[in-house]
Amino acid sequence: MMIEKRNFYSNLRYARKTFFYPLISVVVAFSVCFTTPLAAQGFSIWDIIFQGAQIIQLSNISDKQEIQLGRQINQQLLRSDVKLYSNSQINNYIKRIGNRLEAQSTRKNIPYTFQVVKDDSINAFATTGGYVYINTGLIKAADNEAELASVIAHEMGHIEGDHVIEQMQKTAIARGLATAAGVENSRLVQLGVELGYRRPNSRGAEKEADQIGLKMLTDSDYAPQGMVSFMRKLESKSGSRVPPFLSTHPSPSNRVQYLQSWVNAQRNKGNDGLSEATYRNNIRPLL
Template structure:
């Protein structure tokens, strides 16, 4: 029995020793880092543990979990979801078809309709995409709606939100050598989803990825250009374009890409069929 006691005590001691060594290593990184970062105490590291995200090498699983928490904050306090089951099912079917044909089809995707009359769409990390009822009404057909969703999937496939979160955390002085605390990461994610500060380069990349996804899913790639041109002709620039730089340049680049692929074919252009699908919105 005495031997058993010493064996248990030895295993217990080793666990605490490993934990202490982990804390000391983390402290050493924080102290030895030449970057100017916000201090984080050993007690915070000990208590928070897995609640610290290292954005430079975040895993798919961590990204999906972080996106889930950002989505919960958005749904609970920032946006109002449109709850008609038929419309939501329709949008989800389009989104899942596009996601399966994207360059990042190995994570789960969630597509939601936001009750808002502005013409807008946005995404956050981990596969969460949002389109407004105003955008659904503005689109002429399924291919045009799909072109917007494909663009947002392009942002997710490129992990633009993660890079923006990292840059924002550094600019705000909340990043540490150990990483970014979970609650801070969620709040930044919510702000980024609603504020959409996408760079010119990010938009061009999301356009290219989205256009190819659109074609692989069987939709007419020309719908992406047609929808942008339609929105530009409106009296006031919709939110979806006003927060995205260089729209005319993007249209030119998309036309060149379509011409190079001979991508004017494809489906989803039946206006009457689309209007029937979104009829509950009228």
């Protein structure tokens, strides 16, 4: 009798897993569908039923979802035109700098991933979930580690300030991709890839990324003057042809001036990372 009773409960649990929980998923999917105007959704009821778990609400995205989204965007980027530089000395060097800055991060649940892109253009960008990309051309353009660290810190500033997520949300709404339920994951990945290549941040976002980046730079004991000198160098080198780093980072004309004023106002200034000889030795494979 006891054996039959155990078998009964075992079969009952199996039935719950097999039929009850999928039924709940379908009911939830239908409830989302019928409480959201279909005309505003842009995808069918079956998309919601079978892909409902992949719908992300960017206004309330969790750290776990952000990390997963960033990983998917990274995978798509690496399958397209982004080619990583494979030299271990350079990659380890960039990771050391990034990890040093990451120690000052306020988003402790977001692990940073620093990658070197094999591209001679002077550029750097960040996507969601802690992914930061630095071009080999930008590494060669810097004169010292403090200058390079300032660029990495600036890109981290966009992630720290949630600028990447905010921009994805604004773009999704403008294009009619967002619904009351959120945005489909695959569309977000495509959007993230596109914005990774062309990310026209607002002046407010750029200034905040500068502020956050400068604080991370200084708190890591790097010379904050490195951020000013690198920006001044880019502006003087650009001439009529603006480097991608500046063209995708629209800034006010007085950017160098406000950076310098912030540095002057700081009481404690580190002086690490200014040796050109040490820097050239660290990036020797690129020279």
